[in-house]
Amino acid sequence: MLSYFARRLLVMIPTLLVISLVVFVIIQLPPGDYLETLIGEMQAQGENVDPARIAFLRQQYGLDKPMIEQYWVWLFGLLHGDLGYSFEFELPVVEVIGDRFWFTALLALSTTLFTYVVSFPIGIYSAVRQYSIGDYAATFIGYFGLAMPNFLFALVLLYYANVWFDLSIGGLMDPKYLDAPWSLEKVGSVISHLWIPMIVIGTSGTAAMIRRLRANMLDELQKQYVVTARAKGLSPVKAIVKYPLRMSLNHFISDIGQILPAVISGAALVSIVMDLPTNGPLLLRSLQSQDMFLAGAFLMFEAVLVVIGVFISDVLLAMLDPRIRLGEGATK
Amino acid sequence: MSDRDLLPGERLDHYVNDGPFDPYEVEKLTPQQERYYRASEWRIMWWRFCRHRVALWSGVFLLLVYASVVICEFVAPYNLHSRDIQHIFAPPQTLHFFHEGEFIGPFVYGFDTEMDMENLQRVYKPNPDKVQPLRFFCRGDPYKFWGQVDADLHLFCPAERGTAFLFGTDRLGRDMMSRIIYGARISLTIGLIAVAISFVLGVVIGGAAGYFGGFIDALTLRSIEIIRSFPEIPLFMTLSALLPVTWSPIGVFAGISIIIGFLEWPGLARAVRAKILSLREEDFTTAAQLMGASPARIIGRHLLPSFTSHLIASVTLSIPTAILGETALSYLGIGLRAPVTSWGVVLNEAQDITVVAVFPWLLLPVVPLFLVVLAFNFLGDGLRDAADPYK
Numbered sequence: 001m002l003s004y005f006a007r008r009l010l011v012m013i014p015t016l017l018v019i020s021l022v023v024f025v026i027i028q029l030p031p032g033d034y035l036e037t038l039i040g041e042m043q044a045q046g047e048n049v050d051p052a053r054i055a056f057l058r059q060q061y062g063l064d065k066p067m068i069e070q071y072w073v074w075l076f077g078l079l080h081g082d083l084g085y086s087f088e089f090e091l092p093v094v095e096v097i098g099d100r101f102w103f104t105a106l107l108a109l110s111t112t113l114f115t116y117v118v119s120f121p122i123g124i125y126s127a128v129r130q131y132s133i134g135d136y137a138a139t140f141i142g143y144f145g146l147a148m149p150n151f152l153f154a155l156v157l158l159y160y161a162n163v164w165f166d167l168s169i170g171g172l173m174d175p176k177y178l179d180a181p182w183s184l185e186k187v188g189s190v191i192s193h194l195w196i197p198m199i200v201i202g203t204s205g206t207a208a209m210i211r212r213l214r215a216n217m218l219d220e221l222q223k224q225y226v227v228t229a230r231a232k233g234l235s236p237v238k239a240i241v242k243y244p245l246r247m248s249l250n251h252f253i254s255d256i257g258q259i260l261p262a263v264i265s266g267a268a269l270v271s272i273v274m275d276l277p278t279n280g281p282l283l284l285r286s287l288q289s290q291d292m293f294l295a296g297a298f299l300m301f302e303a304v305l306v307v308i309g310v311f312i313s314d315v316l317l318a319m320l321d322p323r324i325r326l327g328e329g330a331t332k
Numbered sequence: 333m334s335d336r337d338l339l340p341g342e343r344l345d346h347y348v349n350d351g352p353f354d355p356y357e358v359e360k361l362t363p364q365q366e367r368y369y370r371a372s373e374w375r376i377m378w379w380r381f382c383r384h385r386v387a388l389w390s391g392v393f394l395l396l397v398y399a400s401v402v403i404c405e406f407v408a409p410y411n412l413h414s415r416d417i418q419h420i421f422a423p424p425q426t427l428h429f430f431h432e433g434e435f436i437g438p439f440v441y442g443f444d445t446e447m448d449m450e451n452l453q454r455v456y457k458p459n460p461d462k463v464q465p466l467r468f469f470c471r472g473d474p475y476k477f478w479g480q481v482d483a484d485l486h487l488f489c490p491a492e493r494g495t496a497f498l499f500g501t502d503r504l505g506r507d508m509m510s511r512i513i514y515g516a517r518i519s520l521t522i523g524l525i526a527v528a529i530s531f532v533l534g535v536v537i538g539g540a541a542g543y544f545g546g547f548i549d550a551l552t553l554r555s556i557e558i559i560r561s562f563p564e565i566p567l568f569m570t571l572s573a574l575l576p577v578t579w580s581p582i583g584v585f586a587g588i589s590i591i592i593g594f595l596e597w598p599g600l601a602r603a604v605r606a607k608i609l610s611l612r613e614e615d616f617t618t619a620a621q622l623m624g625a626s627p628a629r630i631i632g633r634h635l636l637p638s639f640t641s642h643l644i645a646s647v648t649l650s651i652p653t654a655i656l657g658e659t660a661l662s663y664l665g666i667g668l669r670a671p672v673t674s675w676g677v678v679l680n681e682a683q684d685i686t687v688v689a690v691f692p693w694l695l696l697p698v699v700p701l702f703l704v705v706l707a708f709n710f711l712g713d714g715l716r717d718a719a720d721p722y723k
Binding site: 015018019022026029030143146147148149151152155156158159163257261262264265266268269272279280283284287288290295298299302303306307310 | 554557558560561562563564565566567569570571573574652656659660663664665666679682685688689692695698701702705706709710
């Protein structure tokens with residue numbers, strides 16, 4: 001188990017390196033370097049450019065050096081928590097981002113949990129009671145979640161919340177806590193605001209999850225060992241929970257790798273629509289002004305989040321299913 | 333032939349049947365069975381597909397939608413760019429059939445406009461005296477069919493000097509219904525183009541990975557893993573924001589399709605790889621190899637046709653993703669831009685929740701989007717079930 005853990009951890013390193021390289025290439029894609037753009041803009045507005053500051057920035061981020069070296073400087077900074085410099089806000093990226101990373105991670109985590117908590121019982125129910133009314137209802141919800149783009153769902157929900165409850169939903173906490181230090185009330189406020197984006201983002205993932213869990217369960221339920229278990233007179237609950245459910249749990253857990261990117265994607269869009277203090281709105285803004293270090297930081301962070309999520313799901317799988325950690329079987 | 337039982341060692345009488353020999357006489361097939369056993373694989377798939385009613389109707393619906401996309405200038409009551417400055421943010425006009433208990437066919441009540449000075453907003457009231465019957469196959473707004481031929485024939489148009497804003501109008505007084513119908517053309521074709529790109533990439537890369545295995549396979553799997561690590565929408569956003577602002581609308585259209593296509597291939601490539609991995613061990617592959625066929629020929633000619641039906645199903649299921657991707661980008665204002673009109677561009681007007689609260693009909697493009705995506709999913713599910721007809 002430990003050796004599998006270590007091996008899996010080592011595999012992550014090249015993956016993360018390649019991801020960082022891709023992000024860096026994306027950062028470099030807009031023509032010219034940022035300082036040139038910045039100087040041009042400032043001169044166009046008739047402002048004075050402080051040559052000392054420009055020179056400092058140029059040296060700090062190695063913009064005068066060749067590409068490979070710039071990449072190393074950026075990667076080195078990344079490992080030390082220095083994400084580069086936002087030229088739009090004229091602040092280090094870390095300061096611009098502030099709490100956003102944590103809110104994004106929190107939102108992604110709670111949405112994933114929501115997805116699991118909701119889809120698990122529904123998926124099992126609709127497999128065990130196939131073609132019942134409940135099954136059809138679940139299927140309907142499933143298709144709804146599949147076809148409704150979640151940013152539009154957020155918009156429609158906001159509209160009806162406004163019409164029916166005269167409620168304005170937006171933000172992730174009560175405005176009065178915005179600049180307040182962290183306290184229990186603030187946490188409570190965040191939690192009470194979190195559930196709406198959670199549901200909106202979680203619907204599509206939940207839908208997909210229910211469908212997959214149902215299909216896997218149905219496959220398992222038709223196998224002979226279930227028939228044997230029933231014939232032996234095992235109680236129905238035990239005949240379902242003890243073996244078939246554990247078998248289909250594997251797919252359930254390995255689904256994190258699919259759910260997490262979808263959740264983060266959805267969160268980006270929904271956050272923009274609902275104006276949440278997460279990555280989404282600032283990513284959009286940084287893209288519109290081509291503030292690439294900022295955009296790159298977001299992209300990198302989200303990819304890292306996914307890689308870690310997949311890692312966790314792999315470790316969980318290995319813990320649950322001995323066949324996987326015993327080596328070669330995993331690459332089937 | 334004798335009726336009595338034979339004694340031990342006694343010989344049978346010699347008997348010859350004059351009728352022609354029919355080896356299947358014992359197990360005669362009924363006409364239905366014969367029809368089934370003699371049918372080609374594709375025919376059986378078609379039968380299976382037809383049993384999936386919802387999928388069948390979704391297919392018909394999509395065919396109709398795509399047909400209307402081809403002739404959207406004719407279907408839409410107004411020209412895409414025509415503005416009615418008398419009717420800005422006009423609400424949808426309800427379609428009526430009976431006026432004061434009398435049937436006069438489809439018509440709308442014309443608007444009386446007044447200015448609400450308190451909110452500085454125009455208020456539109458349907459006036460029961462202004463009965464404006466719709467005209468059919470009529471001459472209305474002039475347009476250029478496919479940007480080439482001048483024409484002014486419409487499926488239906490408003491009454492002379494009347495209006496027919498069945499879905500309301502936007503902030504420039506443009507008919508929402510016409511914009512949605514025109515928007516379908518861009519939104520639905522971008523889905524097809526993007527999926528075509530990802531199909532080619534997925535089949536070529538996945539095929540090579542599965543057939544050659546080894547280093548190429550490992551490289552492909554790694555790349556897929558890397559691409560999958562990026563959440564889709566932020567990556568779409570980043571790449572499409574990098575398209576130069578100076579590009580022409582057509583260039584941006586192509587750019588967006590290529591971006592979506594380039595990021596969608598991993599799913600298909602994986603499926604193709606898995607299939608080819610098992611098929612390359614089959615005897616017919618070895619036979620083809622021994623006869624000296626090139627890898628490209630073996631993959632394209634012998635392996636791919638064995639699972640064409642699966643490919644079609646998974647391609648159908650990936651079209652809605654592409655459509656939704658484009659809509660999201662254009663909605664955020666970093667995808668397609670006006671004057672190109674897609675559903676996302678039309679929805680772009682509904683950015684602000686206060687605007688949506690006052691003019692909810694700006695959200696109407698959600699309805700066709702929802703229906704099309706749903707139909708593609710049903711169709712894909714039906715095709716997938718039909719892809720294995722012998723199961």
